[in-house]
Amino acid sequence: MTTPAPILVINPNSSESVTTGLSDALADFRAPGRPAIECVTIAEGPLGIITQREVDEAALRVGDLIASRPDCAAYVIACYSQPGLDLARSLTRKPVIGMHDAGVLAAMALADSFGVIAVSPLSIPRHLRLLRRLGVEQRLAAEVPLQGISVADSGHGEESFIQLRHAGESLLAAGAGAIVLGCAGMSGHRLRLEQALGVPVIDPTRAAVATALGLC
Numbered sequence: 001m002t003t004p005a006p007i008l009v010i011n012p013n014s015s016e017s018v019t020t021g022l023s024d025a026l027a028d029f030r031a032p033g034r035p036a037i038e039c040v041t042i043a044e045g046p047l048g049i050i051t052q053r054e055v056d057e058a059a060l061r062v063g064d065l066i067a068s069r070p071d072c073a074a075y076v077i078a079c080y081s082q083p084g085l086d087l088a089r090s091l092t093r094k095p096v097i098g099m100h101d102a103g104v105l106a107a108m109a110l111a112d113s114f115g116v117i118a119v120s121p122l123s124i125p126r127h128l129r130l131l132r133r134l135g136v137e138q139r140l141a142a143e144v145p146l147q148g149i150s151v152a153d154s155g156h157g158e159e160s161f162i163q164l165r166h167a168g169e170s171l172l173a174a175g176a177g178a179i180v181l182g183c184a185g186m187s188g189h190r191l192r193l194e195q196a197l198g199v200p201v202i203d204p205t206r207a208a209v210a211t212a213l214g215l216c
Helices: 016-025 052-067 085-091 099-110 121-134 158-173 184-197 204-215
Strands: 007-011 037-041 074-077 096-098 114-118 140-145 178-182
Touching: 007 016, 007 052, 007 204, 016 037, 016 184, 016 204, 052 085, 074 085, 074 204, 085 096, 096 099, 096 204, 099 114, 099 121, 099 178, 099 204, 114 121, 114 158, 121 140, 140 158, 158 178, 158 184, 178 184, 178 204, 184 204
Parallel strands: 007 037, 007 074, 074 096, 114 140, 114 178
Antiparallel strands: none
């Protein structure tokens, strides 16, 4: 029996704890006969990808990594800003899936309006541009940022959970019927947050990997 080619999940920042959190969040997708899910860190990246400069610099590193791994069946960019998505699609004919697009599409499959929790206010204008690119900005109820929480800490600890819960409550008040976690680092709080808010909470990395599994 031929072993399926792996799905490469790329964390474009240099935080190994974020990559570990991603891998843990994807554990139930791993099963005999399925493609392996390989989560990798770009060690040269910043600790978090917040500014546009960090996005643009990360794009080249993502492209280089994908070009160096032709053995993979699909690639997932596990950063909500999707650095290098267009570049990567010019380098391979295999599926390249950005977690923003996958997360938003999953949320719209579950609710008329969705909300997004951003890791920083600086990220929101860029996220809105991605929604306009998809043509679905009218489905966004609101986007609310965390304050003073790093990417690496956004999925761990009580302080980050309290901020996520408050942000989620604001999104519910704005009419969101589903909530998208707007940073790969938040995955560790997904289940607890969903239980606290009573609406679907989408981990967009899981949504992207689910899409990749469906294509492989």
